[in-house]
Amino acid sequence: MSETLSIVDLHVSVGEKPILKGVCMTVRRGEIHALMGPNGSGKSTLGFAIMGHPGYRVTQGRVDLDGHDVLAMAPHERARAGVFLAFQRPVSIPGVKMADFLRHAATNVRRPERKEGEELLPMRQFRKELNEKMQQLKIDPEFARRYVNEGFSGGEMKRAEILQMAMLRPRFAILDETDSGLDVDAVRLASQSIAEIGGEEMGILIITHHEQLLEHNKPHFTHVMLGGRIVETGGPELAMELHKRGYDRIRAAHPEAAADEDALESMAAGSKN
């Protein structure tokens, strides 16, 4: 069986509010998928639901990893099974050094059966690998001694997410707006880094508004999300079109989803006020 992450008819609610309304997608290892769509269409929700965020309730559908039921797993088990989410807004953990955090993370993911308290990756080997990866990603070695995401700039946080992906070597990665808040050069660097790390080893789902991140990661498939469902799927040319012309054509072509989208957006706006 080829290695796949398959999402079948996924419905997800936050509180009582349905966000995703039947998402289907299959990502094979070695493939790059782009997921685009306006703000609030449900893209980040898909990432959180796949990782098992407790605030995101799956009401219908399945997520399978090589035929295993991902939804039955706790978040740490999903990570150990090889699923990775690069957060749009990474969380800071004061007092915990990046290197210590990553050593625990990398050990757990590489030895999924590890129990807490059992040995970690040997320090020397881990350090060497971390230094190499930081060099490759042009990250200051001082980074390893800083606290996880604490006081990081937007660009540093996103690079730290890519560094974590490089160290954890997942089979499937979801990158949630890894380009947001970055300047053009930083996006280019991120794009190159993802390409270097990903390659044939990973299935990648890139959530983005822009095509720059796709520069070095030409998508095999582009999906457009609107109103909590995927309304169109195409090749790299679709990503290019959305970047150039926006979502007007998509909205016009899918009035029902567009109406849902507007409803969701006004609810979101209402809850913010």
Added chain:
Amino acid sequence: MTPTELARGFTQESFEAFLADRQEPDWSIARRREAWSRFCDTPLPDRSLEEWMRTDIRGFKLEQYTLPSSHGEAASCRSPGSLLREAVEVSAATTTIDSQHGELLIDPKLAAQGVLFGSLDRLLAEHGDLLRPYLFAAVDGQADKFAALHAACWSGGTLLYVPRGVVVEHPIHMLSVLSPRGVDLGHALIVLGEGAEATVLAETASIEASAAGLHCGAVELHVASRARLRYVNLQNWGTGVWHFAHQRALVGQDATLQWTIGALGSRLAKVNQHVALVGRGADAQVNGVMFTEGKQHLSYHTLQHHQASQCTSDLLYKGALQDQSRLVWRGMIKVDHDAQQTDGYQRDDNLILSDKARADSIPGLEIEADDVKCSHGATAGRVDEDQIFYACCRGLTRKEATRMIVAGFFQQVFDRITIESVRVALGEAIGRRVREYH
């Protein structure tokens, strides 16, 4: 009279028998009598007093305990392991059981330099005149019923006297152990002469993890001008122990004190930790690391008293609480009229790990000088679910993530503790205790 004939409780009769056994200067006996009458005249504190309103000791029965005896079979029983002494080279070390001295170790070079270390009972008999200006000069033996009981009946105890200019290279370790239903009325007297330097690791433990016991103690730290003292108290009594203590440091001109409290044990603790900056340019750093669980109740009342000008005091307490435990911190920075150019800070952060735990932080300032910089802060919060989810997404179990977040919470105070073995011991002891919460 043999100790077995002593009545239970703290009675006039048992006090007289206790005094008859003492071999110490008359002035000390006279002070004990004075404190005893204060003890007899003072009721146990109750919650009508501001200082005790958050700390309920109605479950405490003084009559269940008895005066210590110098005839004790002490120190022959097996003592629990030390957390702080592992892999640490020490200049001197002592262990007491129920405040009676057992083994004593001291580097002969130190003795040759005039350093006195060991049983305060014994050293007071031998060096009464030397110690008279220090004993009960820092702590007030009249402060409350427990202070008076201690001042009247203290026994055993440990003295460290470091003469002027002497630098003690390695830490000095003091372990105080309580036996089941034991009583520890130990007094720690630390005197550093001008320009002297020492590091003291004081730790407490119980032979049985949950047996009842009473510690009613005092710590006096005299840090003369230009002296440097690092003092660590690791309070790790068993969870049946009532722990009452008055602790006070006097820090002289241009002297430095780093005082670290680790509080893990006891059923109920009521501790007054006071620092008085009595000489110009004195500097005190106070660190607190607290972890409570079960039904523990730990109450710390701190005072940073600036009596001289240009002094600095910086207090950072951090506590984590699980189960139904409770932490109380009441902090005060007091700046006297003449203590100009004071720089004082106090902060207490608490991390609440369960629904039923509770932390009270009450900072306070009392400032009479006009050219000062003083501030305070306090926080209390739960472990952030977003942090846990983030760590779980990196393959950490919920428990492992919680442990790591708790360790991170304490890191800021660990970063200030300059003694590696203390950081490691506290970090590991806390790590072992953190449980999983949903």
